[in-house]
Amino acid sequence: MTTQPHTSTAGPPGDISQMSYAGPVVAFENVYKIYGKGESEVRALDGVSLEINAGDFVAVMGPSGSGKSTCMNILGCLDVPTSGRHLFKGVNVSDLDRDQRALLRRHFLGFVFQGFNLLARTTALENLELPLIYRRIDKKTRREMAMEALRVVGLTGREHHTPAELSGGQQQRVAIARAIVTRPSLLLADEPTGNLDSARSHEIMELLTKFNREQGLTVILVTHEEDIAAFANRRIDFRDGKIQRQTDTRKVG
Amino acid sequence: MFTNTLLMCLREIRRNLLRSGLTVLGIIIGVAAVIVIVTLGAGTTKQVQEEIGKMGSNMLVLSPGGERRMGGAATTSAPFDLADLTAIRREVNALSGATPVNMRPMQVVIGNENRRVNIMGTDNDFSTVRNWKVTEGRLFMPSELKSGKAVCIIGETIKKDMFAGQSPLGATLRIAKVTCNVIGVLEAKGQAMFGGDQDEIIAVPIGMFQRRLSGKPNVDSIYISANSEGEIAEAKAEVEKLMKERRNTGEDGQVDFNVRDMKEVSNMVQSTTGVLTGFLSAIAAVSLLVGGIGIMNIMLVSVTERTREIGIRMAIGATEREVLLQFLVEAAMLSAFGGLAGITLGLLGAAALAPVLNVPFTLQFSTVFTAFAFSAMVGVVFGFMPARRAARLDPIEALRHE
Numbered sequence: 326m327t328t329q330p331h332t333s334t335a336g337p338p339g340d341i342s343q344m345s346y347a348g349p350v351v352a353f354e355n356v357y358k359i360y361g362k363g364e365s366e367v368r369a370l371d372g373v374s375l376e377i378n379a380g381d382f383v384a385v386m387g388p389s390g391s392g393k394s395t396c397m398n399i400l401g402c403l404d405v406p407t408s409g410r411h412l413f414k415g416v417n418v419s420d421l422d423r424d425q426r427a428l429l430r431r432h433f434l435g436f437v438f439q440g441f442n443l444l445a446r447t448t449a450l451e452n453l454e455l456p457l458i459y460r461r462i463d464k465k466t467r468r469e470m471a472m473e474a475l476r477v478v479g480l481t482g483r484e485h486h487t488p489a490e491l492s493g494g495q496q497q498r499v500a501i502a503r504a505i506v507t508r509p510s511l512l513l514a515d516e517p518t519g520n521l522d523s524a525r526s527h528e529i530m531e532l533l534t535k536f537n538r539e540q541g542l543t544v545i546l547v548t549h550e551e552d553i554a555a556f557a558n559r560r561i562d563f564r565d566g567k568i569q570r571q572t573d574t575r576k577v578g
Numbered sequence: 579m580f581t582n583t584l585l586m587c588l589r590e591i592r593r594n595l596l597r598s599g600l601t602v603l604g605i606i607i608g609v610a611a612v613i614v615i616v617t618l619g620a621g622t623t624k625q626v627q628e629e630i631g632k633m634g635s636n637m638l639v640l641s642p643g644g645e646r647r648m649g650g651a652a653t654t655s656a657p658f659d660l661a662d663l664t665a666i667r668r669e670v671n672a673l674s675g676a677t678p679v680n681m682r683p684m685q686v687v688i689g690n691e692n693r694r695v696n697i698m699g700t701d702n703d704f705s706t707v708r709n710w711k712v713t714e715g716r717l718f719m720p721s722e723l724k725s726g727k728a729v730c731i732i733g734e735t736i737k738k739d740m741f742a743g744q745s746p747l748g749a750t751l752r753i754a755k756v757t758c759n760v761i762g763v764l765e766a767k768g769q770a771m772f773g774g775d776q777d778e779i780i781a782v783p784i785g786m787f788q789r790r791l792s793g794k795p796n797v798d799s800i801y802i803s804a805n806s807e808g809e810i811a812e813a814k815a816e817v818e819k820l821m822k823e824r825r826n827t828g829e830d831g832q833v834d835f836n837v838r839d840m841k842e843v844s845n846m847v848q849s850t851t852g853v854l855t856g857f858l859s860a861i862a863a864v865s866l867l868v869g870g871i872g873i874m875n876i877m878l879v880s881v882t883e884r885t886r887e888i889g890i891r892m893a894i895g896a897t898e899r900e901v902l903l904q905f906l907v908e909a910a911m912l913s914a915f916g917g918l919a920g921i922t923l924g925l926l927g928a929a930a931l932a933p934v935l936n937v938p939f940t941l942q943f944s945t946v947f948t949a950f951a952f953s954a955m956v957g958v959v960f961g962f963m964p965a966r967r968a969a970r971l972d973p974i975e976a977l978r979h980e
Contacts, residue, residue, distance in 0.1 A: 398974050401893070403892075403893065403973045403974050403977075404974060423897075423898060424897040424898055424899070427892065427895050427896060427897045427898070428895065428897065429895075430892075430893060430894065430895040431894065431895020431896075432895070434895075436893045436894070438977070442886065442889075442890050442893075442977065443890075444887055444890065445887075446593060455891070455894060456894045456895060458582045459891075459894060459895050459896055459900065460895075503894075
């Protein structure tokens with residue numbers, strides 16, 4: 326278990342995120358997630374195996390109840406499978422305890438939610454600094470990194486606005502900036518455009534595409550909408566807890 | 579990280595200023611009450627000690643009546659007389675003075691003013707025994723003492739109230755029905771231990787008291803001062819031995835008088851104030867407890883309200899311990915602020931009350947520090963349960979929370 330993130334805070338956190346692993350970023354090996362027992366048993370995930378490689382831009386689709394939310398929770402290390410193995414950079418996440426999974430999220434994952442989930446009454450800048458605080462990054466560096474992330478998502482000048490003072494699209498861009506400010510290995514976006522109109526949705530998707538293309542950020546996206554899924558270069562369809570179809574939608578050229 | 583937590587908590591408290599204020603009201607009141615009580619209690623103790631020092635810590639008081647028995651009625655024992663006083667003066671070596679003190683409130687008339695005043699029948703030795711000087715005029719003359727002449731030495735308050743500050747020397751006043759010449763004014767002594775003005779007094783010769791005011795040849799009590807503090811026990815023993823002989827107490831050891839030294843009195847006063855302080859502090863502690871429960875209550879509400887925030891923090895990578903610490907620090911900070919406010923309020927209250935209650939204001943840093951530490955501790959203890967609840971939240975559920 327040499328690649329397991331250690332709980333000590335010694336050394337710059339960058340060292341941990343530089344941890345190299347040649348295999349897929351994430352792999353599911355025959356993953357089951359079962360709620361309830363006996364007659365009322367629900368198989369949210371029913372023997373799922375998948376691999377996601379560095380640089381992938383994956384759209385996860387499927388009707389509600391198909392298991393895609395459960396899949397995202399496990400991918401986000403917020404939940405563990407009932408059985409099977411969830412490997413993150415070769416580490417079996419099922420073996421980790423709550424705090425170790427928290428550290429994994431802190432150092433490798435970024436989240437974007439449908440409801441933005443920014444801290445209310447807290448400025449954009451402070452929202453961005455939050456994950457950096459947990460990473461024990463000093464105040465000056467933190468400020469610089471947060472300002473840079475805001476610039477990248479095109480919100481320079483809005484750093485002191487609270488979520489209530491920003492439009493939905495702007496809020497989601499702050500959320501994306503918060504997710505990428507730590508330079509994660511994997512970005513999980515759960516219906517990031519679900520609360521936005523189509524113009525804003527496209528802006529958000531272009532932003533995600535840009536990070537995927539330019540920085541090689543691995544993105545997994547849950548969506549209902551075909552045109553949003555079209556931004557991805559891979560598509561996984563879920564139905565009844567199983568993967569129904571995996572499609573390579575990479576555009577030629 | 580800890581500074582960040584502190585700042586974060588500070589912001590959270592500021593964000594809900596009114597609610598935070600109301601939450602810590604219990605702590606503020608509790609701490610303020612403790613501070614007021616302890617400060618005034620310490621002031622009283624100090625005052626008593628000072629007063630006993632002023633009175634002369636060498637002083638013994640001989641009064642009739644045996645050791646008080648629980649539940650027993652105060653027995654009427656034979657009073658002393660001037661022969662006892664003479665015997666004490668003659669027989670007891672370790673004393674520097676002994677003086678009779680007959681004290682009784684009586685109607686006093688000066689011009690058309692009329693009030694009840696403590697009349698003290700005594701002789702010149704009261705001045706040395708009680709360390710009480712005459713500032714104007716003079717003490718009694720031997721002839722006045724012998725004949726029981728109607729002269730008096732008045733206390734400062736009588737002079738101020740009834741003579742409008744003018745010199746009362748040579749004036750006359752009436753005690754009961756006896757017209758009396760003022761020959762002196764006593765030095766101001768100020769308030770007595772338990773309130774009451776020591777300067778509202780008129781001293782007359784013991785002979786006059788006996789013959790013309792009370793009509794009985796009694797001496798109610800005898801104040802004795804030992805040569806030095808070291809000789810108190812010796813003087814006490816000698817007086818006891820002498821009085822036993824003179825009062826023919828049998829071998830059964832039943833004595834019908836007692837000799838008290840000022841240490842006993844001082845200890846009595848201190849234990850009384852101690853019990854009182856302890857009792858009031860217990861009440862204050864209950865209010866701190868209630869304050870703590872208030873904090874727990876509001877922190878639980880806060881955790882519920884901020885469930886989504888906790889979910890976000892967990893998704894971002896906060897560990898259980900970090901979430902716990904955040905809420906714990908917030909609770910501790912809240913109650914520590916309450917403690918500070920309570921200390922300020924308590925000290926102000928004590929400073930304001932001290933002159934009203936005639937108690938000196940004494941600032942005790944140990945009290946202030948203990949109150950602060952205790953209030954912060956209340957926050958930690960009562961904040962722990964809500965903080966743990968926050969830390970144990972399931973991030974998925976928390977993120978879904980509306």
